[in-house]
Amino acid sequence: MSVHHLVEEHTLYGLMAEFETPGQLVAAARRTRDAGFRKFDAFSPLPIHELDDAMDLHDNRVSLFTLIGGLFGCIGGFGLCSWVEAVALPLNIAGRPPISVPMYIPITFECTILIGGLTAAISMILMNGLPQPYHPVFNVERFAAAARNKFFLCIESADPKFDRESTAGFLESLGAEEIAEVAR
C-alpha cells in the first residue's frame, strides 16, 4: 500500500487508517498507544468500551460536574422554599413552621434532578468541544462511513512522534485497509 502525498506538509492534520471490525480498531488503538503516540483518536459508529482502556480514556469530570450541579440544585431548591416561606413572604398555613421540611422535599428533589441533569448534558457537550462547525477529519471522503459501518484511527501530525513516512508505515503494520492523509 503506498501513500500518495496529496496534502502539503504544513497543511497535514494527520494520517487516518481505516479498519473493518471493532476488534481491529481496539487492537490498533492499543498498539498506537503502546508505540508512544498520544495525539490520536479512534472513530467508530458505536461506543466501544474496550477503547476506553486501550486509549486510557478515563475522564470522570462529567460525573463530578453532575454531582456539583445536583448539590447546587438540592441546596438551591431547599433554600428557595425556605427563604420564600420564612423571609420573603411568611404565611401561617395551618400552623406549620416557616421551614416545613417535609413539604419542601418534592421541590428540593426536582431542582436536584433538573440542575444535575442539565449539567450532565451540557458538560458532556462542551467538554466534547461541541458545537464545532469544522473539523479536519471530515476532509477524508471515506470518513462518513465512521457514522455507518467502518472504524477509523487518526494519528495527528501534532504528535511529537509523528513522521509522515514512518507513521504511515506503522499504520500499515496495524492491518489498516486504507490509509488517507487528512488535510487541515
Next chain:
Amino acid sequence: MAQPVELPDKIHVGPVIDEGHSLASVSDKIGGIVLKRRITLGWVFGLLISFAVMQNLMAGATWLFVKGVGVWGINIPIGWGFAIVNFVWWIGIGHAGTLISAILLLLNQSWRNAINRFAEAMTIFAVMCAGMFPVLHTGRPWLAYWMFPYPNTMDLWPQFRSPLLWDVFAVSTYFTISAVFWYVGLIPDLATLRDTAKTRFTQTVFGALAMGWRNSARHWQRFEKASLLLAGLATPLVVSVHTVVSFDFAVSIVPGWHTTIFPPYFVAGAIYSGFAMVLTLMIPVRKFYGLEDIITLRHLNNMAKVTLATGLIVAYGYEMEAFFAYFSADNYERFLIWNRMTGPYAMFYWCLIFCNIITPQFLWSKKIRTSPGILWILSIVVNIGMWLERFVIVITSLHRDFLPSSWSMYWPTIWDWAVFTGTLGFFMTAIYLFIRVLPMITIFELRMLLPGAQVKEPVAQ
C-alpha cells in the same frame, strides 16, 4: 453498553433483532426512512386528519379564553373536571417512555434499544399535551407565569407547601430532562444522517443539529457517562412525577383521595397506560414501515408482559381502595366507594374494572402477547380504561361531598370534548411529523446488538 443477558430459549419468543442485519443495513434502513423514503399517501392522509382534529384544540381554547372556564362542565363542588382527568392521563402515558429509556437502560435490557427513541418521543409529546391542561384550567392562561417563583412588583411568591406548586416543578423538570435526554441520545444518529444525506438542505439541517459530532472515542466515552447519569437521574424523576401528581389528590382530605396507596398506585397506573400507548402506536408503525425485523415479536411480548404486571398492581390498588374504605370504618369513605360502585357514575366504574382488570388477563397467553392485531385492540381498551380511572377518581370523589345539600353532577360540555380531542390531534400530528423527520429508532444502539459490533481482538500480528 448492554451486553444481552442469555436466558433459556423458551423464555424468549424470538431474537431482539432479526438475523441478516449488519452495521450498514441498520443504518441505511432507519436512516432511509427519513432520507430516502417517499412521502406516502397514507402518511399525508393521517397527518391531515390529525391536523384537522388538532383544530378542536384551537377552537376550544379560543372560546375558553373568550368566555372563561364556565364554558366547561365544571361547577362547585366539581371544580376539577376534564382538565385534570386529561392532565393525569396524558402525563401517565409519558411515563412508559422514560421507563424504557432510563430504567431499562440501567437494568441492561437490550431489547429496549429498538423502541427507546420512539417511546421517548411519545413521552415528550404526551407531557406537552398534559402541560396544556392545568394552564388552561387556571382560566387566565396569560398569567400562568405567576406559578413560577420570580421577584415581582406585587411582592408575592408561590406557596411552596402546596402540592399544586410541586406539580409545576415536577412537570416542568420532567419535560426538560426528557427533552434533554432525548436530544443527547439523538446526537450520534443526527451525525449518521448528516453523513449519509445527499442533499445540501438535509446535510445542513442535520449537520447543525449534530453540532459536529464525529464519533470519536473521546466523544463516546463522555457521551456514555452522561447518558448513564441522565438515566440515573431520570429513574427517580419518573417515579417522583406521578407521585407528586398523586399528592395533588392524596394531600387533600377529600374521601377517596386521602390515601397513602396513591403514589405507588398512580405510578403503576402511569406505566400501565404508557406501555399500552406505546403498543397502540408501535404496532401500526412497525407494520407500515416494515420494521418487523427490528421491532420483533419479542418486543411486543415483553411490552405486553410489563403491561400485565403493572395492570395487576393497578388491580391491587383498586382492591385496596375498596378495602381501606371498609376497614377505615369512616362513613364518608364507605359512602364514597358505595357511591362509586352503585351511584350515578357506576357505569364508568364498572367499565373501568372491565378495561383495566379483566382485559389484561388475556395477556397471560403467549399466543395473544405475540399477535399484534389482538394486542393492539387490547392496548386501546387499556388506554380507555386508564382514562376512565382518572375520570372516576376525579369526578366521583368530588360530586357528592360531605354535605348532601352541595351534591351535584358533572357532565362534560362540547368545549371539554373539543379541548380533549384537540390534544389527541396535537399528539398524533407530532407523532406523524416525528416519524418522518427524525430516526424513530436509535441507530447506534441497534448497532450495539449486532454480532459485527462485538469486540474480538485479532491475535497480535
